[in-house]
Amino acid sequence: MQVDTMCKLFPEIEPNQKGMLPVDSIHTIYWEQSGNPDGIPAVFLHGGPGAGSTPAHRRFFDPSFYRIIILDQRGAGRSTPLGEIRNNTTPLLISDLEQLREHLKIEKWLVFGGSWGSTLALAYGEAHPERCLGLILRGIFLCRKQEIDWFLYGLRTLFPEAWRKFVEPLDTAERKDILAAYYQRVMHPDPAIHMPAARSWSIYEGSCSTLLPSQETVDYFAGDTVALGLARMEAHYFSHDIFLPENALLDNVHKLHPIPATIVQGRYDAVCPIISADDLHHAWPQAEYIIIDDAGHSVWETGILTALIKATEKFKELLAPTL
16 A cells, blocks of 8 residues: 555554453553554554544554554543543553453554653563564653653753743742642642643643644644643653653663664654663664654654654565564
């Protein structure tokens, strides 16, 4: 099947199967399958944490070749309850992926993730390398303290207007600990308090995600479901160092060395600065490393999108003998 050369994505498709999988007494996760039911399984891990998936995410994969699995992680998108932080940790998200893989009777799959999705893909791959046919990673986020501090404070260097709006609801004392101040607001049970805070957090991230201003991107981040899931999950995970030891992803990346991988990174990614991708590349020199010199963070920027499509096409050649 040919890629749509106007938008660089494969044509729109509908799921051929979808469902809700209870993963514990609190959480039920949304999942769907599309493409070739007998094809190579590929699982898409969305960003955030908490951003959820969209129908467009199916379009990174040739549906005539891939069995495309999309899910919304705990607390995100169509999974329930939305924004729920109880029983929500990185090890539990990894467990959910294993439950879903077993539910769908998949032995191994190609793992595709961007931003937080790259974090989860790395954590999953290091926990279950035997289940990974390969990894395609974009906008690398290792969730180290320096990266969280950059998001909360350092982004002011490049996006002072967006940062000023972000901290506007906070008083001077609260601005010394932005994460704690926002955590209290987005976790508040009253929607009159948590929704404005969630929207402010999410719009801040959306405003900084593209190399050039994109109102479409900002509008997407401003939507209620995206904003609440994103703000709550990010504040929750950032407050707990993503429930993994500091530098755990780099310390364990040797487990991924034998697995084929492609890393795509925007040179001017402000949300997840390129230093993290560079650190990952040097710890994992076997992985293909592609820098897009005219892109920021968003997966929808032309250079990044094109490189990711090329990666899924390249993996077709690599994985075809396993069919």
